[in-house]
Amino acid sequence: MNLDSKIPSGAIGEKWVNHKFSTKLVNPANKRKYKVIVVGSGLAGASAAATLGELGYQVLCFCYQDSPRRAHSIAAQGGINAAKNYQNDGDSVYRLFYDTVKGGDFRSREANVHRLAEVSCNIIDQCVAQGVPFAREYGGLLDNRSFGGAQVSRTFYARGQTGQQLLLGAYSALERQIGLGTVKMYTRHEMLDLVVEDGRAVGIVTRNMVTGAVEPWAADAVLLCTGGYSNVFFLSTNATGCNVTAAYRAYKKGAGFANPCFTQIHPTCIPQHGDQQSKLTLMSESLRNDGRIWVPKSREDAAAIRAGKKSPNDIPEADRDYYLERKYPSFGNLAPRDISSRAAKEACDDKRGVANTGFGVYLDFKDAINRLGQPKIEERYGNLFEMYERITGVDAYKEPMQIYPAPHYTMGGLWVDYNLMTTIPGCFALGEANFSDHGANRLGASALMQGLADGYFVIPYTLGGYLAGLGLASAGKNSPESPAFKASLEYVKERTSKFLSIKGKRTPRSLHQELGHIMWEACGMAREASVLEKAIEAIPHLREEFWKNVTVTGSGEELNQQLEMAGRVADFLEFGELMCRDALARDESCGCHLRVEHQYPDGEAKRDDEKFAHVAVWEYKGDNVTPVRNTEPLTYENVHFAVRSYK
Numbered sequence: 001m002n003l004d005s006k007i008p009s010g011a012i013g014e015k016w017v018n019h020k021f022s023t024k025l026v027n028p029a030n031k032r033k034y035k036v037i038v039v040g041s042g043l044a045g046a047s048a049a050a051t052l053g054e055l056g057y058q059v060l061c062f063c064y065q066d067s068p069r070r071a072h073s074i075a076a077q078g079g080i081n082a083a084k085n086y087q088n089d090g091d092s093v094y095r096l097f098y099d100t101v102k103g104g105d106f107r108s109r110e111a112n113v114h115r116l117a118e119v120s121c122n123i124i125d126q127c128v129a130q131g132v133p134f135a136r137e138y139g140g141l142l143d144n145r146s147f148g149g150a151q152v153s154r155t156f157y158a159r160g161q162t163g164q165q166l167l168l169g170a171y172s173a174l175e176r177q178i179g180l181g182t183v184k185m186y187t188r189h190e191m192l193d194l195v196v197e198d199g200r201a202v203g204i205v206t207r208n209m210v211t212g213a214v215e216p217w218a219a220d221a222v223l224l225c226t227g228g229y230s231n232v233f234f235l236s237t238n239a240t241g242c243n244v245t246a247a248y249r250a251y252k253k254g255a256g257f258a259n260p261c262f263t264q265i266h267p268t269c270i271p272q273h274g275d276q277q278s279k280l281t282l283m284s285e286s287l288r289n290d291g292r293i294w295v296p297k298s299r300e301d302a303a304a305i306r307a308g309k310k311s312p313n314d315i316p317e318a319d320r321d322y323y324l325e326r327k328y329p330s331f332g333n334l335a336p337r338d339i340s341s342r343a344a345k346e347a348c349d350d351k352r353g354v355a356n357t358g359f360g361v362y363l364d365f366k367d368a369i370n371r372l373g374q375p376k377i378e379e380r381y382g383n384l385f386e387m388y389e390r391i392t393g394v395d396a397y398k399e400p401m402q403i404y405p406a407p408h409y410t411m412g413g414l415w416v417d418y419n420l421m422t423t424i425p426g427c428f429a430l431g432e433a434n435f436s437d438h439g440a441n442r443l444g445a446s447a448l449m450q451g452l453a454d455g456y457f458v459i460p461y462t463l464g465g466y467l468a469g470l471g472l473a474s475a476g477k478n479s480p481e482s483p484a485f486k487a488s489l490e491y492v493k494e495r496t497s498k499f500l501s502i503k504g505k506r507t508p509r510s511l512h513q514e515l516g517h518i519m520w521e522a523c524g525m526a527r528e529a530s531v532l533e534k535a536i537e538a539i540p541h542l543r544e545e546f547w548k549n550v551t552v553t554g555s556g557e558e559l560n561q562q563l564e565m566a567g568r569v570a571d572f573l574e575f576g577e578l579m580c581r582d583a584l585a586r587d588e589s590c591g592c593h594l595r596v597e598h599q600y601p602d603g604e605a606k607r608d609d610e611k612f613a614h615v616a617v618w619e620y621k622g623d624n625v626t627p628v629r630n631t632e633p634l635t636y637e638n639v640h641f642a643v644r645s646y647k
Contacts, residue, residue, distance in 0.1 A: 001256055001619045003632045006417040007111045012638045013093075016115040019418070020461050024468035031056035033475040034467050037204055037219040039191045039246055041068035043163075043448060044431030045225030046170035047455025053177030055460060058476075060217060061174070061183055062206060064190040064241060064564075069171050072227055072239045073451065076163025077284035077384065079147065079155035080127075080448040082120040087144055091152040093117045100446065101639045103149040103336050104411070104439020105591035105607065107259070109615070110636060111418060112436040119457040120449055124156055126456055130169035133158050135380075145380075146289050149336040149443040149646075160284050160384035166448055170455075189215075190564065191246045192492045194222065194427065196253045197484040201427035205488045207496070209564065212557040214492050216480035220467060221426045223459065224250060225451075228410035228432040230263060232572045232579065233524070234516020236407035237269055237282040243568040244575050247414050247433055255422040256617040256630065258415035258435035260575070261583035264442055264592050265525050266408035267340035270391060270401075271360040280406040281391055283363070284384055285444040288333045290368035290377065291401070293344075294320045295352040295361050302352040312354070312362055312400045323347055331646040338441045338592045339604075339646060341405035345525050346603065348404070355402050364400035405525060409447055411438040411592070412582075415617045415632070419462035420454060423617075428463065430454040435615065440591025496556045499566045504549030508565040511546050512572065515539070519576050523583050528596045532584040536577060540624075543573040578618060578627065585629055588612045609641050 008019040026034070034057050038049040041063040049061040065071060085091040096117040101108055124142070128134065134156050135143040144153040158165040177183040186206070193205040195216070203218040229244035230236035251257045268288065270281040296302045297319050304310040323343055325332040335343070344361050347353065354360050369377055374397055378385070385396050392402070414422050414429040416436055421428050431451035438446065467475075479485070522535035546569065554560040589598040589605035590612070598606040614631040621627055 001423055001617065001630045003256070003415065003423070003617055003630060004417060005109065005632060006419055007109070008418065012110065012114045015111050016118055023461055023465035026464045026468050028056055030472055030475070032058065033472065034058065035060065035219040035476055036221050036223065036463065037062070037217060038223045038225060039204065040071070040225035040227065040433070041065070041174070042071035042073035042225060042227060042431065043167060043170055043451035044433070044455045045223070046071070046167065046174045047452050048223055048225060048430055048459050049183050050170060050173035050177050051456055051460050052463070053180070053182035056182065059177070059183040060186065060219065062186045062189045062191060062204070064188065064209060066187055068174060068185065068187070069167065071167060072242055073167045073448070074164045075237070075239065075282065076448055077160045077282065078286035079145065079157035079162045079445040080123065080166065080452075081147070081154050081443070081445045082124045082156060082449065083117055083154060084121055084124060084142075086141055087153045089152045091154050095152065096120060096154065098639055099150050100437070100443060101439070101636070102644060103443040104441050105605065105644050106439065106609070106613065106636065106639070106641055107262070107590055107634065108439030109436055109634060110638060115458070116437050116450060116453050119453045122457055123449060123452045127166060127169050130172060132165050132169045135159065145286060146334055147444040148285055148288060148334045148340065149331075150334070151331070155286070155445040157286060160286065160381050163448060166452065170452070191226075192249065192567065193488040194250045194253045194424075195484050195488045196424060197478070197482060200425045202478040203480065203485065205485070205492050207492065210559050212555070212560070214489060214496070216485040216489055218478040218480045218485070220470065220475060220478065221428065221463060223428045223430060223463075224414065224433050225430045225455070226433050228413070229575065230407040230410055232515070232576050233407040233519050234513050235272060235277060235280050237266060237280050240278050243571065245568055245571045247429070248571045248575055250414060250422060250424065250427055252620050253424060254620070255424045255427060256415035256619055257412070257578065258615050258617045259412040259582065260579045260618065261523060261586060262411035262440050262592055263407060263523070263579070264337055264409040264411060265341040265405040267337055267344055267405045268363065268403050269406035269408075270388070271355040271357065271404040281387070282406075282408065283388060283401065283403060284381070285337070287363060287381060287384060287401075290372070290380070291333065291363040291365050292322055292367060293324050293333050293361055293363055294322045295347045295354060297321045299351045302354055305354045306356060306358060312364070321347070321352070328646045335646045336441055337444060341525055342594060342603070344405055355404065360402040360404045362400035363403045365396065366400070369397065407524070409442050411435065411440060411442055415615065419465065420459055421462070421466065426466065428459065430459060440593055495567070496563065499550070499552045499563060500556060502547065502550050502552070504551045506545070506549045506551060508550055508552070508562060508569045511542065511550060512565070512569045515542060515569070515573055515576055518542070519579070523580050526594050526596050527583045529584060532580050535580045536584065539573065539577040539580070546570060546573055581627070582616055582618065586612055586616060605644070
């Protein structure tokens with residue numbers, strides 16, 4: 001597998017500028033001759049489709065939702081990072097770059113991260129021009145707040161609904177291009193295969209989720225903007241429809257999958273309350289600005305709370321353990337997500353958890369309300385408090401929120417080079433679907449930044465360079481009638497028929513739930529070699545059970561959500577094994593990936609930079625064949641390896 005990252009030469013601050021200048025261009029009149037497929041309409045997909053349409057390309061955009069506005073990006077709450085330094089508190093492009101590399105525990109690619117920090121400021125200008133209603137200070141300037149993993153205020157926000165407002169901005173730009181005819185939007189279409197011909201990506205095959213029609217779509221390039229795969233754990237903060245299928249189809253066609261075990265556990269979610277839940281609810285990390293996290297110091301008080309004999313307000317201040325402030329005094333409640341999540345688990349493992357299940361800690365706003373007044377807290381987080389009360393029945397202005405870590409974001413994804421192209425020429429991956437920027441842990445408020453950076457400011461240059469390299473003679477010449485398309489169509493139809501023909505006794509949901517339990521125990525917040533080995537042995541048996549005993553009602557020629565779920569679960573049952581293999585092979589701790597065998601005496605993650613300062617890139621070799629693990633070495637010329645400390 002060719003893992004040429006194509007990192008430009010020169011100083012870190014000059015790489016992107018030089019690369020843009022040296023990249024070949026497509027002249028405006030010729031852009032109209034090229035067709036580009038964008039799969040996904042979240043922040044990365046909508047911004048890419050809108051920008052490419054504005055440039056003049058013929059763009060086909062696909063999403064499985066009934067509207068681009070329902071992409072999961074809408075669920076992001078807390079904010080978006082940018083190195084504007086409006087607070088004059090010491091921020092800079094270099095500091096954002098440094099914080100991101102350090103926050104990712106030195107497992108991200110320097111050049112990509114610096115580019116992300118550079119274009120972050122442009123994103124804010126773009127969104128303000130679109131009318132995104134960012135919060136403002138008294139004098140009218142855009143406001144900022146703090147977020148985990150940083151000691152400066154660089155996070156722009158719109159109360160607790162930043163993702164929604166940013167997506168509406170990108171959606172408006174997308175709809176403008178749809179109205180002008182440069183973008184054709186196909187909702188309720190799910191990508192089920194990537195078509196590769198002569199070693200290049202030339203299109204996709206989709207299923208119309210309303211009629212069941214399976215259709216081929218040809219293009220000169222394919223952009224996968226399909227988000228992450230946290231639903232492999234069954235319960236996560238992701239929408240229930242989020243899946244790995246598009247990325248996994250590309251993997252099985254030759255795209256390398258990088259660091260699949262790097263999955264972020266978010267520390268600020270509403271605890272699970274029953275076996276019938278379909279997802280978990282995220283409470284924004286922005287709440288950690290003003291909320292203080294604690295558990296009782298004594299197991300007896302915690303047991304009394306769980307039994308309903310005491311309320312949190314009955315616990316005096318002296319008997320509360322503000323454990324993040326105690327363990328990490330420099331960052332306190334704003335310690336990065338991986339560290340904060342493990343600290344919560346540690347407190348609950350010590351029998352001091354406060355939810356009915358024992359898996360919960362408090363997020364308390366009493367001090368902030370006393371200091372700032374309730375109206376100020378309502379102004380900052382009102383919709384989040386309202387959402388929490390609707391779900392739990394608790395007024396968090398009067399009683400602390402209960403939170404617990406949950407699967408959230410996936411730093412792993414399809415391997416891409418500096419141009420965001422996968423190991424399949426012509427197939428690009430943007431946003432959460434790729435691996436490139438966050439290493440082993442993503443800092444809060446950086447997901448929205450990456451999605452919009454890739455779509456608005458990176459792919460317009462790098463895609464043009466790829467298409468210019470193909471030459472004008474090839475523009476628009478790929479045909480959906482070719483043998484490669486016919487083979488993909490046949491594959492998708494046969495797979496659909498197989499799902500419908502099994503007629504077993506187990507629902508896709510029950511099998512997914514069983515997989516999720518295996519994944520959470522083996523590849524969740526803490527990983528151990530013996531447990532991972534058992535999972536790698538157990539998952540193939542569960543996969544065999546799926547193909548022998550799954551039941552899918554209805555037909556393939558209609559709206560059939562059971563059929564959709566069966567396809568997604570089938571891919572999770574293969575992908576989960578790949579995740580566990582990756583976690584087992586990475587015999588170190590770093591960021592989100594805590595191997596219990598590799599910890600410092602205080603419980604912090606212990607990296608092995610000599611053996612594992614690389615990206616692990618997995619190569620598909622066939623069904624039921626062990627994939628090959630390739631590596632891309634990571635070199636740090638500007639940020640030097642150091643023990644990651646937030647104390």
